[in-house]
Amino acid sequence: MNGHVLRMDGVSVRRGNAYLLRDVAWTVEEDERWAIIGPNGAGKTTLLRIASTQMFPTTGTVEVLDERLGAVDVFELRPRIGFASAAVANRIDEASTSLDLVISASYGYLGSFVESYGAPDHERARALLNHWGVGQLAERKYGTLSEGERKRVLIARALMADPELLLLDEPAAGLDLGGREDLVRRLGELAVSVDAPALVIVSHHVEEIPSGFTHVLMMREGGVVAGGPVEEVMTADNLSATFGLSLKVEYDGERWSARAV
Numbered sequence: 278m279n280g281h282v283l284r285m286d287g288v289s290v291r292r293g294n295a296y297l298l299r300d301v302a303w304t305v306e307e308d309e310r311w312a313i314i315g316p317n318g319a320g321k322t323t324l325l326r327i328a329s330t331q332m333f334p335t336t337g338t339v340e341v342l343d344e345r346l347g348a349v350d351v352f353e354l355r356p357r358i359g360f361a362s363a364a365v366a367n368r369i370d371e372a373s374t375s376l377d378l379v380i381s382a383s384y385g386y387l388g389s390f391v392e393s394y395g396a397p398d399h400e401r402a403r404a405l406l407n408h409w410g411v412g413q414l415a416e417r418k419y420g421t422l423s424e425g426e427r428k429r430v431l432i433a434r435a436l437m438a439d440p441e442l443l444l445l446d447e448p449a450a451g452l453d454l455g456g457r458e459d460l461v462r463r464l465g466e467l468a469v470s471v472d473a474p475a476l477v478i479v480s481h482h483v484e485e486i487p488s489g490f491t492h493v494l495m496m497r498e499g500g501v502v503a504g505g506p507v508e509e510v511m512t513a514d515n516l517s518a519t520f521g522l523s524l525k526v527e528y529d530g531e532r533w534s535a536r537a538v
């Protein structure tokens with residue numbers, strides 16, 4: 278790949294009279310790790326759906342992995358993009374095992390079906406489940422897993438096809454404190470790993486930004502409030518404008534936290 282992992286310019290999404298996204302410009306480079314932060318309804322999921330080629334903008338241009346949306350067969354592009362979200366989770370057959378779910382991602386399908394996988398596929402899927410701390414759950418049905426276990430299986434699944442871009446929509450949502458901290462730590466390890474893909478996570482909380490994440494995009498009401506290197510963008514003013522209340526932000530050298538003042 279010669280150019281950007283992701284490039285959006287003048288991207289708007291309109292449904293009726295509502296703008297879900299309004300004139301968004303955003304570029305992601307290969308070695309960048311982005312957190313998209315914003316309140317409910319800010320347009321974060323819509324942005325990620327466009328980045329994952331599941332949705333086209335009403336206006337504007339989008340390039341994903343050097344390919345222009347609208348001028349490329351998205352079914353060829355999608356295997357190069359790992360994507361985990363609540364919408365993906367909702368489409369999963371709860372009777373599928375963790376291993377089925379991860380292996381089948383190498384062919385772009387969801388769940389168990391008749392397909393012959395080779396030993397390398399099995400090895401890779403098991404290695405990913407082990408790496409994300411759910412190796413012992415390989416044979417368990419997805420429907421029996423806890424929320425935290427499901428999140429990790431979905432991330433393993435999103436990584437199965439060795440994507441060049443990994444998009445995770447609210448990976449820590451619904452986890453208890455221990456589960457959140459464990460996941461954020463693992464994402465932090467992925468962020469600094471040399472062979473990791475470009476990473477984008479969506480969250481409502483600055484506390485969920487893993488260490489090693491380099492950039493932040495702050496969104497409100499479909500627009501970008503601020504975007505760029507985390508140390509420049511993560512200010513009390515930007516965060517307060519994003520969430521619409523007066524906030525104080527702290528950094529402990531690794532992680533961020535925020536609270537109202």
Ligand SMILES: Nc1ncnc2c1ncn2[C@@H]1O[C@H](COP(=O)(O)OP(=O)(O)OP(=O)(O)O)[C@@H](O)[C@H]1O
Nearest residue numbers: 292295296297315316317318319320321322323324
């Ligand atoms: N088809 C639609 N028609 C009109 N409005 C829509 C439609 N789909 C989504 N919206 C609205 O677009 C806005 C942005 O939604 P989106 O899911 O992208 O926000 P979000 O930042 O991910 O929110 P959350 O943090 O609550 O998940 C929301 O106000 C939502 O109600």
